[in-house]
Amino acid sequence: MAQFTGRHALITGGGRGIGAAIASALRATGARVTIVGRTEEALRQTVAAGDADEFAVCDVTDGEAVARAFGEAAGRGGAIDLLVNNAGGAFSAPFQRTTTADVRAMLDLNLMSCVHTAHAVLPGMVDRRYGRIVNVASTAALKGYPYVSAYVAAKHAVLGLTRALALETARSGVTVNAVCPGFTDTDLVARSVDEIVAKTGRTAEAARAELTAGNPQGRLVNRTEVAAAVLFLCGPGAGAITGVALPVAGGEV
Incomplete structure (x- = not known):
């Protein structure tokens, strides 16, 4: 139950839903947990409930804001060992009513947030020869859904980034994986x-x-089931698992 003692975990989108469940699961198994998000009240409530140690208000689509918030979090809680990219969101419209601005917004929120956070943590992880990055993608990274083309495209891109980073870091002690929840x-x-x-x-x-x-x-799917998959991929027994997309979807994919 203390497999993450001494590890500092940071979860984006950690104030509610899947992110809060992941934060609670990691803290229950010994990690020091920092949660990041845009809504201060939700973050405060999660910390007050005992599901995280501290929080930072940050827009993860802003690379400079991410670098600043992550640096401050590392200064308070120690180097970030475990990164869970849970921040994301969906936009629904037929493709012919989906604008280029809509697509860019989905890419910024779902993909570029992972790019910014990886830039912030990977150098230190590689130097220390240890790290876990888990991107919370979606079954939309593995299949198509109608009326959410921008979201599907962004989540497919997250999976491509996951696989590429996994290969680049394969000999560094860092693993990069994705979990793909269904609804x-x-x-x-x-x-x-x-x-x-x-x-x-x-x-x-x-x-x-x-x-x-x-x-x-x-x-x-229950959010605690997604958290359990993240816990496994962050754990010491998953050191040989990298570049995978783990569906948590009841057999949908």
Whole structure:
């Protein structure tokens, strides 16, 4: 239960949902946990609940802000050993109504955030010859979905980045992997349900049924199940696992 004692973990998008579940799981197994996000109140609540040690308010689409926040976090809590890139978001529209600005926004939030954070932590990890980077991608990194083309493209790019960095760091003691959750019981999915209801007039139950129809288990994934996959990939027993995309999706992919 103390496999991460002495390790400093940083989780982006750590104030709620999957990120908060990952923070709680890592802290419960001994890690010092810093969470990063844009909403201070959510971050404060997660720290107050005992699921993280400290927080930093930071827009992860801003490379300079990331470098500054990560440097300050390392100064307070020690070098960052474990990085979990959980920050992200989706945008829904038919492709013909998806603008280039929409695509760039999805790339900034889902892909460039991972680029900025990797730039911030990789030099130190390579120097120390130890590190774990886990990118929370999505089943949208492994397959297509209609009406979220910009999001799907961005998540596919996250997986490509994961595989490339895994090869570049393969002999350095650093591993780089991705977890790919299906539809998970989070605020993001709740908002998706609300959007389906608003656009189609269907009931919330029918909207949730539509989202879970692709999962052979017929349910939403639990955020703690995603956290368990991240814990495994961060753990000492996963040192020979790098460049993988681990689906947490009930058999969907």
